[in-house]
Amino acid sequence: xxxxxxxxxxxxxxxxxxxxxxxxxxxxxxxxxxxxxxxxxxxxxxxxxxxxxxxxxxxxxxxxxxxxxxxxxxxxxxxxxxxxxxxxxxxxxxxxxxxxxxxxxxxxxxxxxxxxxxxxxxxxxxxxxxxxxxxxxxxxxxxxxxxxxxxxxxxxxxxxxxxxxxxxxxxxxxxxxxxxxxxxxxxxxxxxxxxxxxxxxxxxxxxxxxxxxxxxxxxxxxxxxxxxxxxxxxxxxxxxxxxxxxxxxxxxxxxxxxxxxxxxxxxxxxxxxxxxxxxxxxxxxxxxxxxxxxxxxxxxxxxxxxxxxxxxxxxxxxxxxxxxxxxxxxxxxxxxxxxxxxxxxxxxxxxxxxxxxxxxxxxxxxxxxxxxxxxxxxxxxxxxxxxxxxxxxxxxxxxxxxxxxxxxxxxxxxxxx
Numbered sequence: 001x002x003x004x005x006x007x008x009x010x011x012x013x014x015x016x017x018x019x020x021x022x023x024x025x026x027x028x029x030x031x032x033x034x035x036x037x038x039x040x041x042x043x044x045x046x047x048x049x050x051x052x053x054x055x056x057x058x059x060x061x062x063x064x065x066x067x068x069x070x071x072x073x074x075x076x077x078x079x080x081x082x083x084x085x086x087x088x089x090x091x092x093x094x095x096x097x098x099x100x101x102x103x104x105x106x107x108x109x110x111x112x113x114x115x116x117x118x119x120x121x122x123x124x125x126x127x128x129x130x131x132x133x134x135x136x137x138x139x140x141x142x143x144x145x146x147x148x149x150x151x152x153x154x155x156x157x158x159x160x161x162x163x164x165x166x167x168x169x170x171x172x173x174x175x176x177x178x179x180x181x182x183x184x185x186x187x188x189x190x191x192x193x194x195x196x197x198x199x200x201x202x203x204x205x206x207x208x209x210x211x212x213x214x215x216x217x218x219x220x221x222x223x224x225x226x227x228x229x230x231x232x233x234x235x236x237x238x239x240x241x242x243x244x245x246x247x248x249x250x251x252x253x254x255x256x257x258x259x260x261x262x263x264x265x266x267x268x269x270x271x272x273x274x275x276x277x278x279x280x281x282x283x284x285x286x287x288x289x290x291x292x293x294x295x296x297x298x299x300x301x302x303x304x305x306x307x308x309x310x311x312x313x314x315x316x317x318x319x320x321x322x323x324x325x326x327x328x329x330x331x332x333x334x335x336x337x338x339x340x341x342x343x344x345x346x347x348x349x350x351x352x353x354x355x356x357x358x359x360x361x362x363x364x365x366x367x368x369x370x371x372x373x374x375x376x377x378x379x380x381x382x383x384x385x386x387x388x389x390x391x392x393x394x395x396x397x398x399x400x401x402x403x404x405x406x407x408x409x410x411x412x413x414x415x416x417x
Contacts, residue, residue, distance in 0.1 A: 104134035172202035
């Protein structure tokens with residue numbers, strides 16, 4: 001009887017009918033509360049439903065009953081990954097490997113963890129280990145391909161992932177992963193083909209949806225350059241990201257000091273300083289601007305979520321205020337209109353990132369709202385008093401400069417596990 005029910009549970013899990021599987025497992029556990037297999041399956045269905053705390057409690061209970069069962073630590077590692085606790089995940093998957101060093105899935109998961117932590121050489125080594133045990137392990141093949149790409153071995157990378165597709169030609173994850181690899185190497189047209197294939201097999205696969213969005217935007221040459229820059233930055237560890245960012249800002253400051261101290265150099269240095277500053281600024285707003293243009297694309301519009309649409313709307317509105325401010329200033333020659341110009345220009349930054357993920361919930365959104373309130377009040381004061389540099393406008397300017405460092409800090413933290 002229980003065998004039939006367990007078979008039904010496994011079929012329901014394969015069909016992603018987790019709530020129905022959960023109901024059966026709870027009934028089974030009510031008759032045998034210490035059954036480790038039931039507990040592990042129930043933890044799995046809770047994990048699949050994003051009920052991480054419940055899944056963790058169940059797996060802890062199971063480990064307490066069977067501390068030498070490697071699969072339990074494997075599930076616990078996957079729960080920890082979903083909770084962004086990569087140290088705990090690594091500790092648990094290593095425990096699985098210690099208890100059973102002949103399971104390819106355990107090495108593949110460890111390889112994937114190393115890949116997420118930008119430890120590309122270790123990721124490749126563990127992926128190779130997984131494939132030594134099982135040459136057809138899909139996660140192992142995908143992780144090997146991604147690690148090779150990050151190690152600048154594109155040809156080997158694509159050979160590996162094409163091998164994975166031969167093993168499982170309809171695998172949504174492999175097609176999406178291949179698409180991201182192609183996108184990173186600048187081939188957005190071929191990437192689109194694989195994202196489309198991935199979504200054909202799994203229409204709700206967010207990884208493929210996000211990839212298709214970027215591939216569509218990459219049809220614009222300027223966005224394509226920005227995307228290559230984004231890949232280049234994201235491949236670096238936090239330390240080198242900070243070295244680059246601080247070096248870039250220090251370089252601009254040095255050029256500015258040189259231009260101020262030497263009038264003869266000013267005609268040559270000023271355009272470089274302006275160009276570098278515009279490049280730095282454009283990297284912040286390129287994504288929402290790309291989303292804005294994508295909204296005029298029949299298919300692209302369907303891929304944008306409500307936050308991406310809202311963010312692009314606010315950035316477009318800020319750009320409009322900036323242009324209106326410039327126009328009014330040149331028409332009426334009154335400084336108060338410059339407050340509109342600066343507000344519109346500055347608000348493009350926080351509005352572009354206000355829905356970005358962060359470990360500090362809604363941090364970007366709150367910062368954007370506070371900046372917007374301060375900016376509007378500063379404009380009101382400027383129009384009422386005629387004083388452009390009032391207390392509120394100074395606080396707003398400090399907030400604008402500070403935002404870049406706060407945003408870099410939060411984004412680098414999010415990007416490095």
